Amino acid sequence: xxxxxxxxxxxEAAYGAAPQRDVPFSTMSGVDLxxxxxxxxxxxxxxxxxxIHASMYRSRLWxxxxxxxxxxxxxxxxxxxxxxxxxxxxxxxxxDMPTLMGRDSDSPWALGEVGRAGVAVDTLADVExxxxxxxxxxxxxxxxxxxxxxxVMAMFVAAAEAAGVERARLSGTIQNDILKEYQAxxxxxxxxxxxxxxxxxxxxxxxxxxxxxxPVSVSGYHIREAGSTAVQELAFTLANGFAYVEAAVAAGxxxxxxxxxxxxxxxxxxxxxxxVGKFRAARRIWARWMRDRYxxxxxxxxxxxxxxxxxxxxxxAQQPRNNIARVSLQAxxxxxxxxxxxxxxxxxxxxxxxxxxxxxxxxxxxxxxxHETGVANVVDPLGGAPFVEWMTDxxxxxxxxIFDHIDEAGAGSMLEGVYAGIEDGWFVGEIAEASYRxxxxxxxxxxxxxxVNAFREGNExxxxxxxxxxxxxxxxxxxxxxAVKQERDDAVVAAALGRVRADAADPSTNxxxxxxxxxxxxxxxxxxxxxxxxxxxxxxESAVA
Numbered sequence: 001x002x003x004x005x006x007x008x009x010x011x012e013a014a015y016g017a018a019p020q021r022d023v024p025f026s027t028m029s030g031v032d033l034x035x036x037x038x039x040x041x042x043x044x045x046x047x048x049x050x051x052i053h054a055s056m057y058r059s060r061l062w063x064x065x066x067x068x069x070x071x072x073x074x075x076x077x078x079x080x081x082x083x084x085x086x087x088x089x090x091x092x093x094x095x096d097m098p099t100l101m102g103r104d105s106d107s108p109w110a111l112g113e114v115g116r117a118g119v120a121v122d123t124l125a126d127v128e129x130x131x132x133x134x135x136x137x138x139x140x141x142x143x144x145x146x147x148x149x150x151x152v153m154a155m156f157v158a159a160a161e162a163a164g165v166e167r168a169r170l171s172g173t174i175q176n177d178i179l180k181e182y183q184a185x186x187x188x189x190x191x192x193x194x195x196x197x198x199x200x201x202x203x204x205x206x207x208x209x210x211x212x213x214x215p216v217s218v219s220g221y222h223i224r225e226a227g228s229t230a231v232q233e234l235a236f237t238l239a240n241g242f243a244y245v246e247a248a249v250a251a252g253x254x255x256x257x258x259x260x261x262x263x264x265x266x267x268x269x270x271x272x273x274x275x276v277g278k279f280r281a282a283r284r285i286w287a288r289w290m291r292d293r294y295x296x297x298x299x300x301x302x303x304x305x306x307x308x309x310x311x312x313x314x315x316x317a318q319q320p321r322n323n324i325a326r327v328s329l330q331a332x333x334x335x336x337x338x339x340x341x342x343x344x345x346x347x348x349x350x351x352x353x354x355x356x357x358x359x360x361x362x363x364x365x366x367x368x369x370x371h372e373t374g375v376a377n378v379v380d381p382l383g384g385a386p387f388v389e390w391m392t393d394x395x396x397x398x399x400x401x402i403f404d405h406i407d408e409a410g411a412g413s414m415l416e417g418v419y420a421g422i423e424d425g426w427f428v429g430e431i432a433e434a435s436y437r438x439x440x441x442x443x444x445x446x447x448x449x450x451x452v453n454a455f456r457e458g459n460e461x462x463x464x465x466x467x468x469x470x471x472x473x474x475x476x477x478x479x480x481x482x483a484v485k486q487e488r489d490d491a492v493v494a495a496a497l498g499r500v501r502a503d504a505a506d507p508s509t510n511x512x513x514x515x516x517x518x519x520x521x522x523x524x525x526x527x528x529x530x531x532x533x534x535x536x537x538x539x540x541e542s543a544v545a
Contacts, residue, residue, distance in 0.1 A: 004040055011042035014054035021058065025377045033377050038384030047287035049280050049392065050380040051338040052303040057376035063341040064366045065142055065307065069094030069119035070353050071473045072480070073129035076119040079356070080134060086360055087367060090172070092142040092343060093130070094118035095152075100187045102148040102529035105477045114474040117353070121152065122481045122526075124519045127159040137165040141172035142217070142307070147189035149176040150198045151528045154515035157210075171212035173263055173307070176202055177219045179240040179418055183427035184226035186541070189529060192422055194536035196415075197507065199244060200251040205512040207258045214263040216244055217307065224267035225313045227435020230278045231395055233267060235402035236427060238285055242414040245294055250415075255294050259301035268334040268342075269311040270326060276382060277391030279337025282306065285396055307341035308334035315350040319451035323347035328365050335369055336382050342366055352466045425542065481524070488522040496521045497531045504535040 001009070015035060025033045035058055041047060044054030053059065066088050068079045080091050096118040098110035104122045105114045114120050121127060131141070137160075145152050153174050157167050178195040181188040188195065199216060206215040220228075220237030228236065241262065248258055264282065269275055286304035290296040310330040315323045324347045331344050344362040346354030354362070370376050382388045403414075409426070410417025421427045441447040448454045496518040503514040511532075518528050 007040045007042055007045060011036070011040075011045060011054055014044050015058075018053070018055035018059045020055070021060070023371075023377075025058065027374060033374075036379045037381075043379045046291070046299070046302055047284040048303055049284045050383045052283065052305065052340075054379075056338060056379045057335075057370075058379060061370050061376060062335065062339055063090045063140065063307075064088055064363060064370075065090035065092045065140075065341050065343055066359060066363055067092040067094050067144070067309070067343050068359065069096075070117075070467070071115040071119065071469055072477055073119055073121065073126040074132075075115070075473070077130055077132055077134070079359075080131075082356060083359070083363065084134075084139070086363055088363060090140045090142065090341065091134070093144060095143075095145050096120045099152075099525065100145060100147065102151070102189050102525060104524045104526040105474070105481055107526060112474075114477050116469050116473075120473075120477045121155070122477070122524050123484050123522050124155045124158055125480070125484050125522065127152075127155040128162065131159060131163070135165070136160045136163065137169040141170075143172070143174045146175055146178050146181050146185075147187055147195070148525060148529050149174050149178075150202050150511060151515055151519065151525055153202060154512060155519045155525075158516055158520050167210050169212070170210055173214040173217045174202070175217045175219055175265065177216055177240065177265075179243060179422070180219050180223055180236070182422040182539075182541070183223060183236060183240075184228070184431060185222040188539050190533060190536040191539045192419055194504075194532075195539075196244070196247050197251075198511065198532075200247045200253075201510045201512055203244070203248050203258050203261075204251060204253055204510055206261065207253065211261075214261050214305075215258075217263045217265045218244065219265040221265050221267045221309055223431065224269065224311065226431050227313075227438065228431045229434045230269065230271065230274050231398040232402070232430060232434060234278050234282055234285075234395060235399040237264065237266070238282065238289075238399065239403060239406050239414055239418055241286070242289060242294075243418040245290075246413060246415040249294070255290075255296045256298040256301050259290060259294075259296050260298060260303070262305075264304055264306040266306055266308050266334075266339075267311050268308045268330040268337075268339075270314050270330060272329060272333045272336075273387060273391050274395070275330070275333035276337045276388055277395045279306065279308070279334065279339060280388075280392040281396040281399065283338075284392070285399060306339050307343070308337070308339040309343040310334075310345045312345050312349055315345060315347070316449065316452050317350040318456070320347050320350060322451050323350065324361065324365070327362060328369070331365055331369055332373075332375065335375055338380060348466065352468070355465050355467045357465070423542075484522050485524075493518075493521045493523045493527070496523055497527060500528060500531040501535055504532050 043051040066083050069076045097113045099121045103109045105120050203215045206213045218241040220233040223236050224233040283304045287302040290302050310327045327344050344365050346358035346362040348358045406417035409420040499514045503509045503511050
């Protein structure tokens with residue numbers, strides 16, 4: 001038996017051992033569908049180009065994780081419950097801008113922003129309300145937050161334990177990808193190096209105490225939304241992932257002790273085959289680098305697990321119902337690319353936060369792809385197609401060129417190379433140039449955006465329903481925060497914040513225990529962030545020429 005025969009036999013054994021969904025794997029005409037077509041490398045085998053599992057969606061569909069968050073914690077809790085009733089299989093939390101920046105709702109910085117772009121979280125009391133009545137031991141939860149991620153994670157752990165769910169049972173993801181904030185999204189608080197220490201502390205904490213949790217979701221989504229190309233999105237994201245690996249190893253962790261719990265978050269944009277090639281290339285690059293450069297021996301360390309979200313930046317305010325078609329095709333690219341989790345944007349998100357009806361249509365879009373199109377019935381259905389394989393190779397080749405630049409800038413360290421690219425504005429400049437080039441092509445009519453620079457006549461739509469946040473939300477949140485401050489023991493809060501400052505000053509101490517103790521006293525998010533900033537300082541971006 002030659003090597004390919006052995007690989008095929010191994011795949012058949014793994015596939016045969018996997019459970020199967022209880023659906024007919026046949027076409028509408030009754031044509032039975034073999035699970036896999038083509039030769040190796042096979043799904044579930046290194047380098048995982050065709051998927052990280054032997055059976056992929058034949059066994060289990062991707063997690064349909066819809067992004068939600070607005071108003072008060074009680075408002076968002078109601079939306080969470082509606083999404084779960086509608087068939088959602090995971091929760092994904094959007095925080096408002098003050099929370100993302102580590103500010104309390106009563107901060108002058110927060111005026112007019114409380115609860116508008118996500119849910120407002122000031123204290124542990126808000127997190128308790130956010131997940132009230134939801135069994136956190138049974139539902140996986142994602143939280144999209146970066147600068148103050150460690151503090152919000154401390155609140156999540158404390159809230160779960162107060163509800164009787166041990167931290168070891170919690171499953172989900174916190175984004176906690178601070179490096180891309182300096183490159184694209186700009187929601188940073190502290191300078192890069194202490195921020196990466198917070199990431200490493202959370203990686204170490206979850207590796208020891210929360211085996212079902214993903215402590216970092218290395219995110220290309222926001223890099224793409226800022227205007228990068230697909231290749232830049234892939235390369236910058238994986239470079240950041242390599243940087244976190246190097247930081248965790250430098251902190252004393254063994255690579256195989258944490259790498260299996262790293263996850264990734266990519267954009268699913270409109271160029272369908274480039275997107276499919278991007279997802280496939282991502283898995284192959286990660287597997288090779290983790291094995292060959294970082295010495296990971298556990299196959300789980302080689303497997304890149306990814307969540308994808310359709311491209312919010314592609315949605316148009318003009319003829320917004322066209323966005324339903326855009327989201328459908330973008331979601332299809334993610335499914336054909338083999339993602340583990342998917343969020344579909346609502347068609348009205350170019351106008352405001354989604355209405356409940358629009359959010360439900362977005363979820364139904366995933367369900368139609370999953371249950372009506374048949375694309376989930378064959379493992380890697382595009383695998384072996386010459387164009388798809390060429391595109392995968394080409395995306396990989398171009399990404400490797402970018403890695404060479406970063407590695408050289410860091411004198412053989414991807415972590416130092418990423419720091420260098422942040423400090424000299426290289427990432428920001430590359431993204432800005434790509435964004436400018438694309439917009440110039442749109443303005444010149446060289447790239448058609450339906451309803452924007454072509455096909456604008458006819459099909460006029462009535463005014464779309466828009467979710468408007470009631471100004472009373474801010475008043476309610478301020479009253480809530482004032483009541484919490486009134487009821488807590490300020491001396492206990494001050495002592496807890498003192499421990500946070502002391503532990504922050506000692507790089508050898510993991511900060512998570514002190515953060516959990518602090519939030520249990522109902523110290524506010526901003527109070528804890530200020531304690532950290534008194535040691536770490538605050539980051540200010542330099543102008544890019």
